[in-house]
Amino acid sequence: MGVKYLWEVVEPCKKRYPLDHLQNKRVCVDLSCWMVELHKVNQSYCATKEKVYVRGFFHRLRALIALNCSIILVSDGSIPGIKVPTYRRRLKARFEVADDGGVEPGKQTSLRRNKGSEFSCMIKEAKVIASTLGILCLDGVEEAEAQCALLNSENLCDACFSSDSDIFLFGAKTVYREICLGEGGYVVCYEMEDIKKKLGLGRNSLIALALLLGSDYSQGVRGIRQEKACEIVRSVGENVILEKVSSEGLAFVKNKRNSKKQIRPKKGTLPLVAVNGSSHDPEGLQEIKEVIDAFMNPKCHNADSNTVSRALAEFTFQRTKLQEICHQFFEWPSEKTDEYILPKIAERNLRRYAILQSRSTEVGVNRPLHKLQVPEKCPVSEIIKTRKVQGRECFEVSWNDLEGLETSIVPADLVERACPEKIIEFKEKMEAKKKKKKPKQKQPKSKEKETSSPSKASSLIELSLQLQQIDLSSTSDLATSTIEEAEQEKEQQKSKKHDYLRLIDSPAKENSSIGWSTIGKFGVGSSSYSFYPETEVIDLISPCPEARSRNVSRSYQEQKSQEQKCLHHKLENVIELSDSETDDDDDDDDDGEHCRKARELRMFLQNIRKDVIR
Secondary structure: OOOOOHHHHOHHHOEEEEHHHHOOOEEEEEHHHHHHHHHHHOOOHHHHHOOHHHHHHHHHHHHHHHOOOEEEEEEOOOEOHHHHHHHHHHHHHHHOOOOOOOOOOOOOOOEOOOOOOHHHHHHHHHHHHHHHOOOOEEEOOOOHHHHHHHHHHOOOOOEEEOOOHHHOOOOOOEEEEEEEOOOOOEEEEEEHHHHHHHHOOOHHHHHHHHHHHOOOOOOOOOOOOHHHHHHHHHHHOOOOHHHHHHHHOOOOOOOOOOOOOOOOOOOOOOOOOOOOOOOOOHHHHHHHHHHHHHHHOOOOOOOOOHHHHHHHOOOOOOHHHHHHHHHHHHOOOHHHHHHHHHHHHHHHHHHHHHHHHHHHHHOOOOOOHHHOOOOOOOOEEEEEEEEEEOOEEEEEEEEOOOOOOOEEEEEHHHHHHHOHHHHHHHHHHHHHHHHHHOOOOOOOHHHHHHHHOHHHHHHHHHHHHHHHHHHHHHHHHHHHHHHHHHHHHHHHHHHHHHHHHHHHHOHHHOOOOOOOOOOOOOOOOOHHHOOOOOOOOOOOOOOOOHHHHHHOOHHHHHHHHHHHHHHHHHHHHHHHHHHHHHHHHHHHOOOHHHHHHHHHHHHHHHHHHHHHHO
16 A cells, blocks of 8 residues: 555656656566556456466566566565554454454564465466566565665666555655556656655655555554645655654644644554654654654665575576466467567567667777677568558568577567668668569560560561551451442442333333322322332432432323312312302301301311412
């Protein structure tokens, strides 16, 4: 837990960095905090049986390995004596454990942790899978966050991973509270320098806040919130706050309720600091001093101890053992384990090679490392193709001397920093491929032969011209044949028309049995239409030949005019007859219906007359 409300106090100093911010760094990890976070994701029986928390831990480690981030795992040791009341109170609330009650405040000793508990077994599994990746765990003396803070304050690591806020009180400089993997991965960071500048709170002030607000070591002052506590601590000052609290207690803190009643803690509980406590209460001051000393001088391994040196050393990656552990924990085949971890190991090697390359340029050496006889060999064999992963430019590369891995995808900027000559070789290779592809493009055989030899090209041109002439001649013959057929058809039509006209003009027509049919009631005959053959085809497009007008005889024209005159004469007789009949009827009979019919007949005959005249 740490200090109550401290994360809310330092919230203005919160920063979020991309996951690449961790590359080439060394970090300490509070292993208990990570396992609690991963176990909270899914606490079902199936998740525990399938060891989901260990799988999540494995993926975190491989992500940091790919960034060449050195990891120091730190586990909790014994429970500090001053924290035992808090520990027992938590167990009582969780498991309803009976209070042992008879331990005086300030006289508690360290309590060894139960190595057979479920959480201890989870810690052991995490240590086993980390050891196969070459990462050893440092077992702390007491608090793991205190050991991480010591390594960070001694500059043995760049930052610490912990969700316990009291890590700042132990002296940590940079703390990563959260880590998120996957696309858009990030870490949430807090730095002590920002807390000092933005909030005006140093390490001493934070310890004083712990006394006021409460922590794992003290219950704090009742009725005071974080805003008021920060104002009080700032008003005293960073340099003198702890001396004032150690000598005077918390008498300078005014009780909002104006209560002068001094509250003493019960036996077996944390020291409850009284608001009006003074130097006349030696027990209360002693408890405050113990809390301050627990934060200022925690029990940890010294930075120069063999235990720390061994934890900082790097161990080799045990591929076979990792395959066995993953098969035991997750039932993965060895191929799946290699797919997960080998590309990350290769990327880490490439980042380390890039560091050596940058160091060579810093000292003024511009030649590649392999020409300087540096023992390190470039792990990249060649670049195969370009790729894009989550919007980031990458290369698919093949590797040297890495068993079980042939190719993988790495960021393009990493390859550029590590081995720029490989990028140049790749570009030259791609340009050469483009040049080779051009002559391989499919072209007509005639064009290919033209480019081969000029003599063959000329002969092919002549042959093509001859073929064109043959095609033209064949098309012209076809056109002439069609024209001749059309002319023959026209001649046939002309001959038919000419025979028909001769038939009309011949004297046999006058003596023929075909004559005018008897004129009906209205003098209209049908014999005039019998002279034209029924199967005659009339060409409406081409103009009529002149021979037709010349061949038509005068006798035919005279006969036609006589027929028209005869028709007119007969129509006049019919009209006169109808007029006379209507006149007689009008005189003899006054029947209106008969007059009306006669009038209609007369109008009908007049219309026929007009049509005939036209």
